[in-house]
Amino acid sequence: MIRVRCEEFPQLLVTTPHVQFVDGAAVVSDAVAKELEKLPIALSFEKQAQEVKPIARRGGK
Numbered sequence: 001m002i003r004v005r006c007e008e009f010p011q012l013l014v015t016t017p018h019v020q021f022v023d024g025a026a027v028v029s030d031a032v033a034k035e036l037e038k039l040p041i042a043l044s045f046e047k048q049a050q051e052v053k054p055i056a057r058r059g060g061k
Contacts, residue, residue: 001048008042039042 010024011041017032018034019056032047 001027001050002030003027003046003048004033004036005044005046006041012041021031 004019004021004027005025006021007022007024009023012021012034013019017028017035019026019028019032019036027048036043
């Protein structure tokens with residue numbers, strides 16, 4: 001996942017691909033980030049570390 005920042009338009013809404021910025025930030029897939037790079041506005045991109053969620057054990061242990 002990629003965190004995208006847009007300081008110029010903090011409530012930016014991109015329709016294709018659909019991305020809504022809240023307080024100047026949005027988290028998108030790598031593929032969507034590549035599409036956003038084509039826009040004629042200043043955006044910054046930061047790779048997000050993926051969260052690893054523990055798997056619940058069966059049997060209550």
